[in-house]
Amino acid sequence: MNLMQDLPQDQTIAPDRDWWRGAVIYQIYPRSFQDSNHDGVGDLAGIIHRLPHVAELGVDAIWISPFFRSPMLDFGYDVSDYRDVDPMFGTLGDFDALIHRAHELGLKVLIDLVLSHTSSHHPWFHESQSSRDNPKADWYVWADAKPDGSPPNNWLSIFGGSAWEWSGDRMQYYLHNFLKEQPDLNLHNPQVQEELLSIARFWLDRGVDGFRLDTINFYFHDQKLRDNPALDPARRNATIAPEVNPYNWQEHLYDKNQPENLDFLRRVRALLDEYPAATMVGEVGDAQYGMQIQAEYTSGDDKVHMCYSFEFLASIPPTAERVGEVITDYEATIGDGWACWAFSNHDVVRHASRWNLGEDARRLYAALLMSLRGSICLYQGEELGLTEAYVSYEDLQDPYGIRFWPKFKGRDGCRTPIPWISDNQNGGFSDAQPWLPVAVEHLQRAVSEQQGRDDSTLGFYRAMVGFRHSYPPLIKGGMELIRAADGVVAFVRDHDGQRLFCAFNLTNAGQPVTLPEGDWRQDLGAPFTTVMRDGEVTLPPYQAFFGVAETDRAGAG
Incomplete structure (x- = not known):
């Protein structure tokens, strides 16, 4: 139907x-x-x-x-x-x-x-690259070389090397934060x-x-094309190739x-x-x-x-x-x-x-x-x-x-x-x-x-x-962190008068967990083997616990 x-x-x-x-x-x-x-x-x-x-x-x-x-x-x-x-x-x-x-x-x-950015094969780029006065001349990021012919600034590409590539057609550099075949669009236009x-x-x-x-x-x-400053080595924490790519050596304030x-x-x-x-x-x-x-x-x-x-x-x-x-x-x-x-x-x-x-x-x-x-x-x-x-x-x-x-x-x-x-x-x-x-x-x-x-x-x-999906607190609720130490992460999710206590043992040894104040019941629908006994929980290795505390919605205010 x-x-x-x-x-x-x-x-x-x-x-x-x-x-x-x-x-x-x-x-x-x-x-x-x-x-x-x-x-x-x-x-x-x-x-x-x-x-x-x-x-x-x-x-x-x-x-x-x-x-x-x-x-x-x-x-x-x-x-x-x-x-x-x-x-x-x-x-x-x-x-x-x-x-x-x-x-x-x-x-x-x-x-x-x-x-x-687009591909350098995109018709927009072919037109933009063809001259400095065509209808799409300003659709990408173009800049003149320095007097010695080097790139306009020190910006680097995520894929390695300078973020600037020379175009003999325009006698200018274009910006590419990724591959040189991925020229950056000029959204200032x-x-x-x-x-x-x-x-x-x-x-x-x-x-x-x-x-x-x-x-x-x-x-x-940055339309002024200012150089990025160096980044303190202690702050180099990129997710991709941090150990080999000097892109991670700059503080990217301007690119x-x-x-x-x-x-x-x-x-x-x-x-x-x-x-x-x-x-x-x-x-x-x-x-x-x-x-x-x-x-x-x-x-x-x-x-x-x-x-x-x-x-x-x-x-x-x-x-x-x-x-x-x-x-x-x-x-x-x-x-x-x-x-x-x-x-x-x-x-x-x-x-x-x-x-x-x-x-x-x-x-x-x-x-x-x-x-x-x-x-x-x-x-x-x-x-x-x-x-x-x-x-x-x-x-x-x-x-x-x-x-x-x-x-x-x-x-x-x-x-x-x-x-x-x-x-x-x-x-x-x-x-x-x-x-x-x-x-x-x-x-x-x-x-x-x-x-x-x-x-x-x-x-x-x-x-x-x-x-x-069975718990609104997990979907749209707030969060209060209860514990994050000794291999255990525990927090309370709450929404519209319903509270859900979530605890996770990230170690290979059993861990005791103290529940927050209140009357809690274990939700046995979660796919874990943890069992609550007399209000106490010991999390087995790599196990979780979910406890529910209901409040009176009429009196929740």
Whole structure:
């Protein structure tokens, strides 16, 4: 029965504009999800085929990494046509079918929108580069060389070397914060802003429910092109390749994080607000000021709905003290803003390997992630307990890894294809040789091996997502940190008169836990073995406890 059709028009159910708050979002890296046309690369039709797996997890939405036309030098993050699907992934018709199927399954769809830069193959750049007086001459960031021919300033590229590349056509340098084939757009130009807003509208009109905005704090640069100062070595805490990349030696005061960004984000928000329930999550790439920027970008109701947080994407071991520090900083800083937490994604070593987690620890940290205040991103394969795959130098695809091998092996190890079945060398991903090899050790964790087993990692994730959805405090509630020491993290989540006590033992030894004052009952629906006896709890190794305290709603005031 279609409820929307069966109700009189004036009684239709209005979309929940706040659906994103506390949502669980599943990230799909399309190249590695499912190949449907036997070319060794995942595609949109493959995603459609596997969407039931995602829906059965119980998540609220999917985020699809870029599928636009692209030369694929940075695997889709170098866009050459924002309004079309790269033939590698299918067609616009395939995308429309994906939207329809996802919505049938109750899944919202977010797409990865890359607005800070394009591919150097984009027609805009070809025109901009052709002369200094063409209609798009100011659509990218151009600057004259210094008198000695060197770049305009000391800004560095995340992928290594100077952030400036010389163009003999214009006899000027252009800015690229990433690959030299990814020139930065000049958002100080109002025409560029209008075009980017038009692109966002194009996809919203096709039915997407919002965007994950790539490198959101890179949109604007300092127009005076001032040099960045050196960064104190003690503050070098970047999440990607900190040990090999001198990008981490600068304090990035002028090449990103500019105040003009806020007005543009307000324009993007105003556009999204024209649609029933569209949302956006911004990726803030900044090791030193990330949390402050998140708070600024998500404050009020006129900018980004939420920001993608990097605090748990770093290599820093997530001890109880470290988790407590992040929670404390977040609660003190975020105000009325909102974070989107993740442990893994397509840019970092999978957290099972990064933190050297055994099976029980992986499940415990998943429960911790899904109990934090904010929204949640799960990266494909995380629900299977996948580890980082080893990819030999000969098989590397990532230009970042090729540049800094062997100290930094790049991002291919977290991007290998998902194993769907165990009795196939390609894990059921493709009949052809995959673009990256399927890790042999991943086959034993294939979906077919875990499907229907409540005791599997996949079964645990399904149970934990369902548990999160069963408690409003976990979705939209406040948080009070109770303990973050001696291997135990404990906090209270509260919402509308309901309180939920959450405790996590991050160690391999039993830990006693004292509950806050009040009458608590254990929720036995959580997928853990901890038992409360006579009001006392001893957490077994890598186990969690959830206790409920109800208050009288009528007297809550």
